Amino acid sequence: MSDDSTKAGQEKRHHEGDVAFIQALAELLNRNDLTELTVKREYDENDRLTVSLSKQIRQAPAVQAAPVFAAPSAPAAAPAAAAVPAPQEDPANLPGAVTSPMVGTAYLAPEPGATPFVTIGQQVKEGDTLLIVEAMKTMNHIPSPRAGTVKRILVDDGSPVEFGAPLMVVE
Template sequence: MAKNTRDADVAFIQALAEVLRENDLAEVQVKREYGESDCLNVRVSRQVAVAPAVQHIAAAPVAAAPAAAPAAAASAPQDDPASDPGAVTSPMVGTVYLQAEPDAPSFVSVGDTVAEGDTLLIVEAMKTMNHIPAPRGGKVKRILVDDGAAVEFGAPLVILE
């Protein structure tokens, strides 16, 4: 009977992967409960190429002010937060929260020094609060998202120095 359950679980996971691909999703998480002490938690995710939105924003001033075009074009790659070596990106699609509760203080603010593993913010995905840790120690240079904003997989969230 254990083999049948395993085979059914494998088929279920394969079906979830198919749903991901067919609907162009980055991640899906499901919990199946078989009994009081028997359950299956499955999280299937894939990397999706995300074009940085900043490139589109940088193009607007070029069209509006032709005289400033060379300066704007030269500074665009430097202003792209995704290309910054200190950028911390979102590991999933979800909603960003900068604090644990609405009236609580933010996890970090610009200028704060953080240690590796400190929580920078939370990304909620499918009713699960995922704490996003600092990949390394450093100083918070910029916070690129607003509280309650939707984020895509790979979107830059915070820049550490």
């Protein structure tokens, strides 16, 4: 057998193994009620596989506390029962909401263990860095769109964020 046919056979088995691996990850995602999963595999120096799986949650249970952050969604019909508490205001609709310009991972400090860029109650100027959103291994500084006071921080350090998700409230 020639080297080319041996290499093609190995690549086909490698591809089939990757497909099975991705299917197993998808099952793991669903079985454990995860919303996001990222795995990086290195086979050798020039052969790597990076898999990112995510799914959107259709509706959170009513008894659960409000999420730390939520992507904007279509308005749902209000329940008819009067005993259900009124929904909390969506932070993305607040006048001072700063939303994520991209999908990525939010970091509140320049590096692990460092002092956060901002804290609740801190005065900021327009253009001051509020946090970083890492997307595709690029650290994107998110500037304050206005001068004001940081009223709320709506994400945890290292948490995933969606496009348009509220990050902070600066009024």
